[in-house]
Amino acid sequence: MKSNMNKLAFNKWSGILAFLLLTASVTTTYGQSSLQLGLKAGGNFFKVGGRSFDGKTYPGFSAGAYAKLNFTSKWSLQPELLFNQTICKTSDDFANIYYGLTGQLVALNYVAVPVLISFKPIPELSILLGPQYGYLVSQTTGLLGGPANQGKNAFNKNDLSLVFGGQLNLGKVIFGLRYSAGLNNISFETTDTWRQYGIQAYLGYQLWDVKLRKK
Numbered sequence: 639m640k641s642n643m644n645k646l647a648f649n650k651w652s653g654i655l656a657f658l659l660l661t662a663s664v665t666t667t668y669g670q671s672s673l674q675l676g677l678k679a680g681g682n683f684f685k686v687g688g689r690s691f692d693g694k695t696y697p698g699f700s701a702g703a704y705a706k707l708n709f710t711s712k713w714s715l716q717p718e719l720l721f722n723q724t725i726c727k728t729s730d731d732f733a734n735i736y737y738g739l740t741g742q743l744v745a746l747n748y749v750a751v752p753v754l755i756s757f758k759p760i761p762e763l764s765i766l767l768g769p770q771y772g773y774l775v776s777q778t779t780g781l782l783g784g785p786a787n788q789g790k791n792a793f794n795k796n797d798l799s800l801v802f803g804g805q806l807n808l809g810k811v812i813f814g815l816r817y818s819a820g821l822n823n824i825s826f827e828t829t830d831t832w833r834q835y836g837i838q839a840y841l842g843y844q845l846w847d848v849k850l851r852k853k
Contacts, residue, residue, distance in 0.1 A: 671850040674706040678718070678812070680840030686726040686744075688825070688832040690735055696743075698723035700838055706756065714756040714764070722750040722772060724834055728781065735830055737784035738792070744781065746793060748772035752801050764805040766816060772797035774824075782826075790826055797834060798822045810844040 682698040685691070702720035709715070724746040733740045754768035774795045781792045803816025820833035 672708045673846075673848045673850055674708065674844050675846045675848075676704055676706075676810075676812070676842050676844040678702060678704050678720075678814075678840045678842030680814075680838060682722060682724060682836060682838050684724045684726070684818070684834055684836030686724070686824075686832050686834055687820075688830045689731040690729060690825075690830045690832065691732070692727045692729045694727065695836060696725035696727065698725045698745075700840060702750075704842060711761070712758045714758070716752075716754045716756045716764075716766065716768075718750075718752050718754075720748075720750045720752070722748045722838075724748070724836075731830075732781075733783075736782050736787060736792075738782045738787075739780070742778070742781060744778040744792075745776075746774060746778075747776045748774055748797060750797075754801060756805070758807075762807055764807060766801065766803050766805060766814070768801055770799040770801050770818065772799065792826055793824050793832075794826055796822065797824050799834065803838075812840075812842040812844070814838075814840050814842070 679701040682700050683695045684698060685693060685695045700720055700722050702718060704716060704718040707715045726744050728738065728740055728742045728744065730740050732738050750770055750772040752768060752770035754766040756764045756766050758764050774793060774797065777791055777793050779791060782790050798821040799818045800821060801816050801818050803814060805812055805814035816838050818838060819835055823831045824834065825832040
């Protein structure tokens with residue numbers, strides 16, 4: 639069951655990524671391209687859905703680097719490399735399902751790679767849409783109880799999300815707000831499905847702007 643769910647989520651993510659790459663390849667044929675590089679930081683206000691968690695949003699941290707490959711004045715590809723933190727709290731049902739700790743704050747730290755298509759209806763505003771892959775580098779341990787769960791971590795390593803949002807372009811400064819919805823179950827098993835949802839707010843600063851030669 640878990641394998642089928644993960645395959646379905648992977649197929650969704652692969653389809654979205656293929657669409658983005660196709661769009662990028664088409665728009666490359668138009669206009670003068672440029673590459674912008676910068677740094678960004680902000681806050682995550684995420685929650686983990688499922689009976690095992692309290693359903694509340696807690697603040698976490700986000701920081702990293704971004705690139706904007708501008709194909710035209712309106713279309714860009716915006717890949718990023720981020721450190722993303724999710725904070726959540728286990729509910730009373732956690733003990734009933736997994737014989738684990740209740741009322742426990744949990745920290746999940748990811749290296750995340752969003753790959754977003756950016757559309758500018760006006761120069762000062764970008765609309766962003768695309769997939770995000772996150773790899774869990776550290777997590778709160780010791781949550782699970784019972785003989786069958788000894789030594790296990792509660793969360794698997796891979797998180798696939800769909801990201802949608804808006805971004806203000808104010809010269810070299812960018813300010814953005816985006817919503818992230820998890821596509822796959824991040825639980826170590828399928829007893830209770832866990833997915834991440836939430837909002838990310840960020841501020842960024844452009845460091846370089848390089849003009850690329852048109853083929």
